Amino acid sequence: MHIQHDVQTMSTDDTTVYEAVAAVSTQRRAAHVADVVHMTGLPEETVRRSLAFLTENGWLKTRGGIYILGPHDWEVDY
Template sequence: MTEGHDVQALSDVDIHVYEAVASQTVESGGAGLDGLVHACGLTEEEVRHSLTKLVEHGYVVPQGDGYGLGPHTFEVEY
């Protein structure tokens, strides 16, 4: 993630998926794809597309078989 990266530049879908990753990471230490699809109410393709974007920007990192949070300078309420 680049310095000064603006979270406001993310789409509503990306923020929704990020919040689901954050919630599941706090609860269980990581977020799996199936759980994210269920939590977000989106198709698997939509969640995968969003995760790709979030990983590219460093907001989310691959973690084992799932995903975790990358370094961030903002808080998420869920």
Template structure:
């Protein structure tokens, strides 16, 4: 994980996947978001979601959580 997250380093697709993980985590009361649910909710292909998740995990925005993904420590907010 890199220090000092730079949200500008993320693509629009990465931010969309991050927002999807966040909404899934909120919907499931802080639980992890599974890959299938992220794919369905995002409207992206599984390959696109996997690529974005890899980047988000690398930068620490998303963390593996059981069979899914949860939010890592972050320095920006997502409004709903």
């Protein structure tokens, strides 16, 4: 199954959170909520809401409180 995402459905906070997880993934590690809060400066509640949205829509995958990139159709350059 090929997933196609419409990035236009992402809010500014969602994009910021996604980019933080993507930046952590360039270091070949998964992101924790605390990492994303620290990197974005967003309130923890906002980060958790965005992580849930991004996970529900397949942009991120989660396991045991860590987040990694899900399949995507665009490139992220860092």
